[in-house]
Amino acid sequence: MSLIPRPYRVVDRREETHDTVTFVLDPAGEPVDVFAPGQFAMLYAFGVGEIPVSLSRAPGGRRLTHTVRAVGAVSRALCGLTAGAFVGVRGPFGTPWDIEAARGRDLLVIGGGIGLAPLRPLIDTVLAQPYRFGRLNVLAGARTPDDLLFKDEFPAWGKPFSAVTVDRPSDDWGGRVGVVTTLVHEARFRPGRTIAFLCGPEVMIRATARELIRRGVRPSHVQVSLERTMRCATGHCGHCQLGPLLLCRDGPVVGYDLAEPLLTVREL
Amino acid sequence: MMDLARDASFPAATRIFEEGGEADRFWIIRSGTVALDVHVPGRGRAVVETIGTGDLLGWSWLCPPRQWHLGAETRTPVVAWEFDAPAVRALCVERPALGLALVTLVAETIGDRLRATRTRLLDLYGPSTGGPASCL
Ligand SMILES: Cc1cc2nc3c(=O)[nH]c(=O)nc-3n(C[C@H](O)[C@H](O)[C@H](O)COP(=O)(O)OP(=O)(O)OC[C@H]3O[C@@H](n4cnc5c(N)ncnc54)[C@H](O)[C@@H]3O)c2cc1C
Ligand code: FES
Numbered sequence: 001m002s003l004i005p006r007p008y009r010v011v012d013r014r015e016e017t018h019d020t021v022t023f024v025l026d027p028a029g030e031p032v033d034v035f036a037p038g039q040f041a042m043l044y045a046f047g048v049g050e051i052p053v054s055l056s057r058a059p060g061g062r063r064l065t066h067t068v069r070a071v072g073a074v075s076r077a078l079c080g081l082t083a084g085a086f087v088g089v090r091g092p093f094g095t096p097w098d099i100e101a102a103r104g105r106d107l108l109v110i111g112g113g114i115g116l117a118p119l120r121p122l123i124d125t126v127l128a129q130p131y132r133f134g135r136l137n138v139l140a141g142a143r144t145p146d147d148l149l150f151k152d153e154f155p156a157w158g159k160p161f162s163a164v165t166v167d168r169p170s171d172d173w174g175g176r177v178g179v180v181t182t183l184v185h186e187a188r189f190r191p192g193r194t195i196a197f198l199c200g201p202e203v204m205i206r207a208t209a210r211e212l213i214r215r216g217v218r219p220s221h222v223q224v225s226l227e228r229t230m231r232c233a234t235g236h237c238g239h240c241q242l243g244p245l246l247l248c249r250d251g252p253v254v255g256y257d258l259a260e261p262l263l264t265v266r267e268l
Numbered sequence: 269m270m271d272l273a274r275d276a277s278f279p280a281a282t283r284i285f286e287e288g289g290e291a292d293r294f295w296i297i298r299s300g301t302v303a304l305d306v307h308v309p310g311r312g313r314a315v316v317e318t319i320g321t322g323d324l325l326g327w328s329w330l331c332p333p334r335q336w337h338l339g340a341e342t343r344t345p346v347v348a349w350e351f352d353a354p355a356v357r358a359l360c361v362e363r364p365a366l367g368l369a370l371v372t373l374v375a376e377t378i379g380d381r382l383r384a385t386r387t388r389l390l391d392l393y394g395p396s397t398g399g400p401a402s403c404l
Pocket of ligand 2: 229231234236
């Protein structure tokens, strides 16, 4: 794990939506260690600041792919970088998705908004070895049709089921309208033999996890990726604390059996 | 209650009911997707939610004034069980235990939709602070 930022060069940049950009980064010197799906890097926009960003494509060699949504100073600076620009990378940090736990089981991969980005490397990994897993269901929610990420990839994802739903349809939207939980009953999974992977706004995670548990999925079989403000990412500063957990070290991926009682405790 | 059910099917793009119309039936969708919409002056029909397999279509038949609050249009071909609302209400009066069970089920559906609507009101995925220019 690299604790000081290593220089990486932007070699590809793709605008996913009006405020979200995917970058491919190549090391400009010594690369950081290989990431696992679900882990995150601290990306440093020189002169502006550093933020946690998950891997958004399964690791391929020394290359890193990240998808960033512009919400504030640092993410906006990262989104503004063009091919040839440099960023600093620390990592890999945090716990990965426990994909091994899904071996031979059905998968429910459920993402909301930018939450689909950290789930994509998991989907890549499952699709690369379909014989090891049961049925793959990919469900995604977004604010509007224009905010949907990775639209071109959706048809190849859900085997047998993938679907998207939006909160606010445009007049020409012919797809589903409603919260992502409304897609769950159409997914094809055996609750007792299912592992779910959830990432998105915390309210969405709680509502979705409750729905899955109501349908018979075990809380420990629901893996959620949680976000808190991060600074050091090495378990020292305490910024990312959630109850007894430091999410930079003990998360971001946590079993819902562990997360649920902590998420219902109000922050001080 | 299933003795009162009739098979119904609708091709895609069929208007099943219109806002303000008499709510004299309801459906349980066996397959397909239905969009619920509301008329917005100057804009036409705006879809507020879609529902699908296993969902209850229509609950305005339960309480006065028994008029549809929304319109409904099929997005795909739909197969459903159709129920005659006055007959179901009469059965509920005759057999209060069944009536209570049915009202509880409908209340659960209404509760689910209310919770989903409240979640959407929170605008969780949120607009970014800027819009296009903020990113570039
Ligand atoms: C483990 C982890 C993985 C992450 N992965 C990704 C990723 O793959 N892609 C990505 O785009 N973002 C990701 N994030 C979120 C990202 O780190 C934040 O958006 C970023 O820190 C915001 O910093 P900023 O300086 O741009 O904005 P700030 O100035 O810090 O914040 C600007 C505004 O955005 C809001 N905001 C800040 N953080 C978040 C957040 N996490 N979610 C929603 N609103 C927020 C603030 O409340 C404020 O209103 C991840 C966060 C964590 C903890
Ligand atoms: S970010 Fe410093 S302890 Fe987690």
